[in-house]
Amino acid sequence: MHVNPAIHELTRHRPETLCIKSMDFLVNEDHGRRYERLERELQGLVGAHVAVVCTDLEGDIDCLWPEERHVISSAVPRRQREFAAGRSAAREAIRRLIGTEEPIPANFDRSPCWPAGIVGSIAHTSDACLAMVGNQNSCLSIGVDIESNTGIEESLWEIICNSEEMRFIRDQKPSEQPLFAKKLFVAKEAFYKWYFAQKRTVLDFHDVIVHWCDNTCEFKVSACGSVDVDCINQCNGQILTLEGYLIAYCATPIVHSYRLETANE
Numbered sequence: 001m002h003v004n005p006a007i008h009e010l011t012r013h014r015p016e017t018l019c020i021k022s023m024d025f026l027v028n029e030d031h032g033r034r035y036e037r038l039e040r041e042l043q044g045l046v047g048a049h050v051a052v053v054c055t056d057l058e059g060d061i062d063c064l065w066p067e068e069r070h071v072i073s074s075a076v077p078r079r080q081r082e083f084a085a086g087r088s089a090a091r092e093a094i095r096r097l098i099g100t101e102e103p104i105p106a107n108f109d110r111s112p113c114w115p116a117g118i119v120g121s122i123a124h125t126s127d128a129c130l131a132m133v134g135n136q137n138s139c140l141s142i143g144v145d146i147e148s149n150t151g152i153e154e155s156l157w158e159i160i161c162n163s164e165e166m167r168f169i170r171d172q173k174p175s176e177q178p179l180f181a182k183k184l185f186v187a188k189e190a191f192y193k194w195y196f197a198q199k200r201t202v203l204d205f206h207d208v209i210v211h212w213c214d215n216t217c218e219f220k221v222s223a224c225g226s227v228d229v230d231c232i233n234q235c236n237g238q239i240l241t242l243e244g245y246l247i248a249y250c251a252t253p254i255v256h257s258y259r260l261e262t263a264n265e
Contacts, residue, residue, distance in 0.1 A: 031056060035128065038243045042132075045238070050134040050142065050251050051093040057129055059084025065103035071110070082129070086122040089131035094118060097133055111196065121193050125245065132249060140234060143194030144249040145186045149241055151178020152185060160185050162206045162224060182246060184210055187219050187239055190248035194235060199228060208232065219248075 039054040046052060059081045064072075072083045091101045094115065102115040114120050120133035121144040130146045154177075157166065161184055169180050187210045192203050207225030212218075219237040223229050239248040 031127070034243050038128075038130075038245065041242050042130075042240075042247065042249075045240070046132065046249070046251055047253075049138045049253060050132055051097040053089040053093040053096070053131045055085055055089050055129050057082050057085050057124065057127060059086070059088050059129075063088055067103040067105040071106040082124055085129040086124060086131065089129050090120055090122055090133060093120070093131045093133040097135065109200070119197060121190075121197070121249075123189075123193075128245065130247070132251065134251060138253060140252040141194045141197045142249070142251045143190040143192065143197065144247070144251075145189035145193070147182060147186050147246045149179070149244050149246050150182065152181040153178070154181075157181045160188070160205050162209060164209050168212070183216075183239055183248075186246045186248040187237055190250050191221050191232075191235060191237060194250035194252070195227070195231065198231060203227065210237075 035054040035056065039052055042054070043052045061069075061072075061080050061084045064084050064087060068083075068087050072080050075083065087104050090104050090112065094104075095101045097118075102118075104115070105113045107113045112120065112122060114133070117136045118133055119136050119139055119142050120131065121142045123130045123144045123146045125146045125148055128146060130144060132142050132144045134142055152160070157169065160181060161169065165184055169177050169184070172180050188205060188208065191208065191210075195201065195203060204225065207223065207227055208221045209224055211220045211222060213220070217239060219239060221232050221235055221237065223232060234252050235250050236252060237248060237250045239246065241247075
């Protein structure tokens with residue numbers, strides 16, 4: 001979503017998992033269990049109104065639906081596999097939610113074009129893919145991001161953080177500051193996806209401020225740019241450390257109002 005070269009480097013050129021050929025099976029089996037645990041823990045946290053699927057990045061291009069395939073036809077093979085993994089995970093999440101799979105092509109801006117009545121979000125890190133989807137009648141919007149649980153180098157902090165967030169980082173122990181900067185990055189990325197799905201507006205890192213709740217596992221967002229305040233007030237974010245990953249998500253449920261009949265009516 002953001003085109004800053006330094007951030008592009010951060011998100012696209014992470015260290016790859018070292019895999020000795022003779023141990024591929026054992027490594028893949030261990031990763032599979034790791035994704036299952038991650039999926040199970042996340043599912044328990046988000047509740048039944050959202051479906052969660054976590055996989056590796058080795059997607060099968062041949063399993064893409066025709067509507068999906070043309071979106072990625074000119075990309076390099078690695079990107080095609082990553083795209084296929086994301087679409088496969090998202091379709092499986094939809095199947096778990098409503099019982100059937102449907103294609104997920106792309107909008108003109110290349111964001112996922114979800115089936116009617118579905119909201120969702122897809123995220124990737126260097127070795128994992130994560131998809132979260134929900135029914136539109138029970139979930140306002142979803143945004144998710146996943147990154148390795150490692151810090152960000154100090155030269156990038158001011159690109160990601162505004163002055164208030166920088167003060168918050170500097171208030172932490174020096175050894176913990178890079179990781180808190182990474183948490184801010186992940187939280188903002190999840191929020192931007194949540195916001196974009198509703199407003200079709202791309203935000204800059206300095207357009208919002210992330211406010212941590214006391215336990216620093218929950219966060220709220222306030223505006224410091226041209227952002228719809230009424231919209232962001234509905235956002236409640238969560239950030240977690242699971243299986244060596246930092247995961248942030250915004251999945252705001254719709255609260256339905258029902259008229260209560262009294263005995264006198």
